[in-house]
Amino acid sequence: MAEEWVGPCRSCGRAFGEHEKPDANGWCAACRARVVRGSTRLAALPTAIVFLLFFWLITWSGLLGSRFMVVWLALAVALAFVAFKVARRIAFDLLRARASRARV
Ligand SMILES: [Zn+2]
Secondary structure: OOOOOOOOOOOOOOOOOOOOOOOOOOOOHHHHHHHHHHHHHHHHHHHHHHHHHHHHHHHHOOHHHOOOHHHHHHHHHHHHHHHHHHHHHHHHHHHHHHHHHHHO
16 A cells, blocks of 8 residues: 555646545546546447457357357356456556656
8 A cells, every 4th residue: 555645636736625535646536537437438449349259259150059148148248347347457557657647
């Protein structure tokens, strides 16, 4: 755990109010929300690619006609979900690093 940041937001430079608390990186809630929104948008593309690739794979291998089709589709959704979590995490770090560099 990093030591608690005191001072203005590291991203936008806005001073924190009495009841506001910076996050572990010294960012205000508005800046953090902006990065989370941006990374969610960015993560949508790799998620769609992973899902479509897997979907194409099960269609191509003829598994869609099998009795276990539901299992394969559930697996595709689970895989896409994991891809989304990972992609959003990476996008979040990238966006935050870029924003932090720009203001130093
Ligand atoms: Zn801020």
